[in-house]
Amino acid sequence: MPNYTVEAVVLKRSDFGEKDRLLTLLSPSHGKIRAIAKGVRRPGSRQAGHLELFAHAKVYLAEGRNLDIITQAETLASHHLIRTDLGMLSLAYYIAELGDALSVEDEKNYPLFSLVKSAFSQIGGSVDHSSLITWFEMTLLDIIGYRPDLEHCAVCATPLGISAGICRDIGGLVCCNCTPHGGHLVSLSGQSMQGLRGVQLSSTWTASADSEAVREEMRLVARHFVTHVMQRELRAEQFMWNVQKLQAIPV
Ligand SMILES: [Zn+2]
Incomplete structure (x- = not known):
């Protein structure tokens, strides 16, 4: 049974059998990996704490017939703050679900791994979440070959x-002369257009517009692009919106 080692982030995990766990990992060298962590739900398992959801870890695996087996893991960054706040958690679920949906097994993709890892590490910081999602979605579309045309x-x-x-x-975006008959055009502000172009030009995370209205408009556009590529709604997206609505209600 050949062994291999990868750096990875944990995108998904679920119970498997009585004591095991099934994990979906995203790695730079092997793309998406579905693997079993044996015995991690046993009390006192040494591996359990190293394979938390959204954690960045070094993972040692053995190739299996159907699923690979995790033999050892070391946490590089646990991103534990994400799991302490419902807003952060819902955002991380959304990022993980998009990363899972758009990654491929046995196909190396360093930019995608790097983007997801970076997004997880930004969530716990003092960043504006709307801007973070916009940056994540626009960069993701670029990486998977669907870079939106913001110029035509x-x-x-x-x-x-x-x-x-x-x-x-x-x-895509449309000019004011091209509204389809009966269609509803949402006009964008010049600030949003400039902000989106800035995000597209930037290779790393940069905080975007100062105005909340502009940030929300940019997010609406990025979501519009992602929805057209995905052709379906993500489960985590609805969860994220519900949490945001809940958190907007004054206590
Ligand atoms: Zn036009």
Whole structure:
């Protein structure tokens, strides 16, 4: 049974059998890995604490017939703060579900691993979560080959300048002349357009717009692009919105 070692983040985990756990890992060298951690639910298991959800770890594996077996793990960053707050937790679930949906087994992808790892480590910091999601989604689309065109109308290819909008049925941005008959165009502010272009040009996390309205508008656009690529709603997305609505209610 050949052994191998990877650096990975834990995207998903569930109970398996009576004492084991099934984990979905994202690694730079092997892409997505589904593996069994044997005996980790036994009281006193030494591995248990090293394979927390969203943790960044060094993982030692043995190739199995169907699923690989985790033989040892060492935590590099536990990201424990995420698990102490419902808002952070819902955001991390969303990032993990998108990372899971868009990664491939046995296919190395360092940029995707690096993006997810970086997003998990930013969640616990003092970052604005709307901006973090926008940055994550825009960068993710770029990595998987769906970089949104922010410069041209998706219908007539006219250069957009700082005036554009989004329409439910069209995946890209549209100019004001191209609203489909009966369609509803959401016009975007020049600040949002500039902010989105700034995010697309930046290779690392940078805090975006000062105005909350602009940040929310940018997030709406990034979500619009992701929805068109995914063609389905993610379970964690609804959870994230519900938590945000709940947290917006004054206590
Ligand atoms: Zn147009």
